[in-house]
Amino acid sequence: MKLYYLPGACSLAIHIVLEWIGEAYEAVAVTREQTKTPEFLKMNPAGAVPALEITGRVFTQNSAIQKYLIEKYPQANLGPDPTPEGNYELNHWHGFLGGDLHPGFRPYFAPQRFHPDESAHPAIRAAAFANLQRLYGIADQHLNGRDHVIAGRRTVIDAYLFTFSSWAARGFPNRLGDFPHLKRFVGNMLEDPGVASVLANEGVSFEP
Numbered sequence: 001m002k003l004y005y006l007p008g009a010c011s012l013a014i015h016i017v018l019e020w021i022g023e024a025y026e027a028v029a030v031t032r033e034q035t036k037t038p039e040f041l042k043m044n045p046a047g048a049v050p051a052l053e054i055t056g057r058v059f060t061q062n063s064a065i066q067k068y069l070i071e072k073y074p075q076a077n078l079g080p081d082p083t084p085e086g087n088y089e090l091n092h093w094h095g096f097l098g099g100d101l102h103p104g105f106r107p108y109f110a111p112q113r114f115h116p117d118e119s120a121h122p123a124i125r126a127a128a129f130a131n132l133q134r135l136y137g138i139a140d141q142h143l144n145g146r147d148h149v150i151a152g153r154r155t156v157i158d159a160y161l162f163t164f165s166s167w168a169a170r171g172f173p174n175r176l177g178d179f180p181h182l183k184r185f186v187g188n189m190l191e192d193p194g195v196a197s198v199l200a201n202e203g204v205s206f207e208p
């Protein structure tokens with residue numbers, strides 16, 4: 001397996017999941033510019049990471065790759081409880097993280113993609129920040145009294161929420177200070193040997 005990733009980007013979730021699975025894989029760092037080259041676009045026409053190559057086939061889209069890896073490596077036990085409710089929880093958090101939280105960062109980190117006039121950027125960032133604070137508040141309340149997002153044990157969703165929480169820790173003025181339960185969750189994840197190894201490998205470090 002070969003994972004193409006941008007250091008610290010959303011591909012970090014797949015990187016952690018591969019480390020947890022424990023099968024052999026290669027992690028290949030790319031730059032944003034490289035994701036737009038003809039070679040990369042042939043692999044993923046969306047010009048984005050994560051892209052996971054397995055014996056000549058390329059898998060893309062974070063939540064789809066996570067579900068694939070859950071089924072491919074059941075012995076890693078990184079999926080939901082095998083019940084309709086368990087599946088619902090997995091899909092619910094994929095929707096929240098991939099559909100709400102991830103796109104919520106775009107106007108915060110790249111307001112120029114939303115308005116060419118620089119004078120509009122502070123207002124765009126402020127609105128994005130308010131929305132992100134609201135969304136992190138939801139995740140924070142969910143983690144009140146829980147060590148894991150779903151199933152009462154480590155799953156792919158822990159890796160996915162951790163990834164976006166690392167963006168907040170690195171990009172918000174108060175890091176995760178407004179979210180005590182999330183901060184505790186991230187602190188625990190930072191002590192996980194697999195997570196620590198992946199962060200070191202990607203050259204990413206941060207305080208929650």
Ligand SMILES: N[C@@H](CCC(=O)N[C@@H](CS)C(=O)NCC(=O)O)C(=O)O
Nearest residue numbers: 009010032047048049050061062063
């Ligand atoms: N919906 C895709 C989004 C992937 C995505 O946005 N990846 C970002 C990194 S977090 C990327 O590769 N961006 C390249 C760019 O902005 O040019 C997924 O969930 O996998």
